[in-house]
Amino acid sequence: MWYECIPSYAIMTICMSMPNVVLYGLNKLTQNGNAYSRCADERWDRFFIARDRAHTGSEYVCNGLETIPDEPQKK
Structure with a gap:
C-alpha cells in the first residue's frame, strides 16, 4: 500500500536535513554565536x-x- 513508503521517506528526509542542522550548530559554536557569518x-x-x-x-x-x-x- 501507499503507507509502506512512509518509513523510507522519513529516513531520506532526516538524512537530507542533517547537514544543514549540523552546520548551523557548528557555525553557532565557532563564530561567536553567529550562525550566518x-x-x-x-x-x-x-x-x-x-x-x-x-x-x-x-x-x-x-x-x-x-x-x-x-x-x-x-x-
Whole structure:
C-alpha cells in the first residue's frame, strides 16, 4: 500500500536535513554565536564588510536607498 513508503521517506528526509542542522550548530559554536557569518576571503568582500560596519555599526545590517535623504542638506 501507499503507507509502506512512509518509513523510507522519513529516513531520506532526516538524512537530507542533517547537514544543514549540523552546520548551523557548528557555525553557532565557532563564530561567536553567529550562525550566518559573512565570508571575507577576498579584498573586495572585506571592503564591503568594513563599509557596512562603518555605516551601521554591524556588518550584518546593510543600508539601502531609504537612508539617502531626498533633498540635499543646506549648510
